[in-house]
Amino acid sequence: MGDLRKPQHPQPQHIQPQHLQPQKHEVPHAEPTPVSKAYWDLCAQGQLAFQRCADCGFINAPATEVCRDCLGTRLSWEASTGRGTLYSWTVVWRPVTPTFEVPYAPAIVEMDEGFHVVTNLIGVEPDRIEAGMPVQAEFHEVGDGLVLPYFRPYIAPAGR
Numbered sequence: 001m002g003d004l005r006k007p008q009h010p011q012p013q014h015i016q017p018q019h020l021q022p023q024k025h026e027v028p029h030a031e032p033t034p035v036s037k038a039y040w041d042l043c044a045q046g047q048l049a050f051q052r053c054a055d056c057g058f059i060n061a062p063a064t065e066v067c068r069d070c071l072g073t074r075l076s077w078e079a080s081t082g083r084g085t086l087y088s089w090t091v092v093w094r095p096v097t098p099t100f101e102v103p104y105a106p107a108i109v110e111m112d113e114g115f116h117v118v119t120n121l122i123g124v125e126p127d128r129i130e131a132g133m134p135v136q137a138e139f140h141e142v143g144d145g146l147v148l149p150y151f152r153p154y155i156a157p158a159g160r
């Protein structure tokens with residue numbers, strides 16, 4: 001008798017492409033400023049956040065000192081759900097500097113709250129990336145205390 005759990009179709013013989021991974025070493029990055037420091041501090045705590053204007057409700061992301069919609073200065077931080085959909089991406093096989101391990105996939109994610117995040121995709125094979133796919137934030141330290149928000153495909157919990 002054969003193993004009933006055996007897959008119906010034979011597995012491909014070639015090596016499966018690896019899922020995209022976070023960078024393992026420190027990569028070039030912007031330094032936190034007095035305006036953006038709160039964003040990076042919250043990333044280090046595993047929380048994606050954005051600024052909302054108390055005067056007009058507009059979401060400001062990236063962080064700013066003055067609301068991009070009404071020029072108001074009463075901006076407060078709110079927690080994002082961390083979920084969104086993939087807006088655009090590219091897969092890099094020739095890194096800008098040797099610091100980066102390839103492949104990696106810079107991407108723009110449209111968050112459920114409506115703002116965009118420039119990020120990198122992980123946990124998916126480069127050939128399986130699709131526009132509009134649901135994604136969720138996942139945080140990884142890439143060296144010297146820098147924690148970056150990456151995004152991986154979102155799988156809804158069972159029963160939801």
Ligand SMILES: [Zn+2]
Pocket residue numbers: 053054055056057058067068069070071072
């Ligand atoms: Zn405003």
